[in-house]
Amino acid sequence: MPKRLIRINDSVIVPTSTPIINKRTVSPKWKRVWIDDRTVLAGSIIVVLAIYVSIFATILAPYAPNVGDNSLRLALPGTSGHWLGLDQQGRDIWSRLMYGGRMSLMTAIIPIVIAALLSGTIGLIAGFMKGKIGEIIMRFMDILFAFPTILLALTITTLLEVGIRSVIITLTIALIPNMTRIVYTAVIAESGKEYIEAAKVLGASKFELIFTELLPNVVTSLIVYATSLVGKMIIFSAGLSFMGLGIQAPQSDWGKMTSDGMAVILQGSYHAATIPGLVILIVSIGFNWLGDGLRNHFDPHY
Template identity: 70%
Template sequence: MANNDAALAERSASSSASTAPEAEPVPGDRAGAGRFRRVWIRDKFALAGLVIAATAIFASAFAFWFAPYDPYVGDGSLRLSPPGTEGHPLGLDGQGRDILSRLIWGGRMSLTAALLPIAGAFFVSAAIGLFAGYLRGKIGETLMRAIDVLFAFPTILIAMGIATVLEAGLRSVIVTIFVALIPPMSRVVYTAVLAESGKEYIEAARVLGASKAAILFKELLPNVVTPLLVYATSLVGKMIIFSAGLSFMGLGIQAPQSDWGKMTSDGMAVLMQGAPHVATLPGLVILIVSIGFNWVGDGLRNYFDPRYK
């Protein structure tokens, strides 16, 4: 995963940096609401991704409104009942708990485990890549060599080590994903800063006597945040799958708490009892939500690309 992330980070940053400076000016009728309509309304996949992502976040945030039952209380008489059971449209699991309610509440864990570390890594990586790319020299080289060292460690080994120290649970999943994302996200910013530093507007700022802080935060930062934002959004689906995988292997969320990965793992235990829906439904939710966030990332890339018409 580390090597793939490194390559993807390089391609993402290089693509964003190479297209933005050469692009034609954005016509006035494409700015603001007009730009939004052109990108999000016309691109059905981006719009569908936005709806999927917004629905997942909203339903999980207000689970106490939408979940029809307590996700931890089961009815033994209805154990493993199939979808379509009266009052339980998605059926019940091996302990007689309503699957729809558990999917809604489980979304809190799954989305938190993906979004929170991505948000934290976003700010840390922006700072590392910005300073390393602009300062260069010994400081910049030291920072990036330290980042490169992290690329050498498989993420699953990082997860196992952190789970050993912190004990398996939501906290260890968040820390694992946070640590794993800093190298590729820092590389995106670093590559973008290198591409922007030689541009005329940076030289003009220097000639006009702008301080290093002004160049960093007023000139460079706005131009390197965009590729990082697009890249970070594209990672959400991947991190949902990764956190689900950790829970599936017993390194993530622990009972009585549950996320979509833990639900899939629990469903595998009753798969041979004629209840495939217990494992299949959370697996489908993981797939759909992950694809939705990927489509949102594609939409953001097009939205910020002035060459997209």
């Protein structure tokens, strides 16, 4: 190995065998996470494509989602002009997947965003106040934990009307306890650290301590956790639609498409249910992989 010379002073030069490292060859952390990790890269691509196709469905979809051709009813994938086939009403499955993605992603992402905002505020207050106030808030969260999500969904849809509003409310309420506990735990862990004590000594108000000091240091955990939940919420939302508690006709999402396709499986038309089911699986895995990437990116030990 070539020796490297280190100058100690103007008259002494000491040889060393330490290899010379070219800084340009050292991969930055973002590259290790988002490019070198193939699963994270694949997950990011899946998520971006799903969101892009759903947003621009009106431009990209070759057919109207609710207009069918009875002469091609249940045509198999590969049919001319319909590469994913048609459903039991003669509607193009590819076009319906694009439009259905809007509902599936919306009913998964909107509840997570709302729950994150509410849970972040509740968890910050409970963790900072501690004492009786924090205990009362967290015991109330424990009560919400006691209700199975599906029972909660049935209750809400009974009080309201079946549809997208009920799905969003149900998923939001179901997410709040878990997210609140994540924030609460992070606030408790951060509250005893030196920078909080230093801020108190410098005269920071409670508002400044909560939203200027604590919030930036706990929001990362919430974002990573929220991203990992999107896949689960897509599946749960699809399950509600599958049971008739979610999106109603003429609107459609991937769960409703799978439910409708199940009715014709015994007729040998497996694609009508299988294709939407595979899309749910792939997009859910994509969001999970993206969540892994965010966790690794923000992990100081990675």
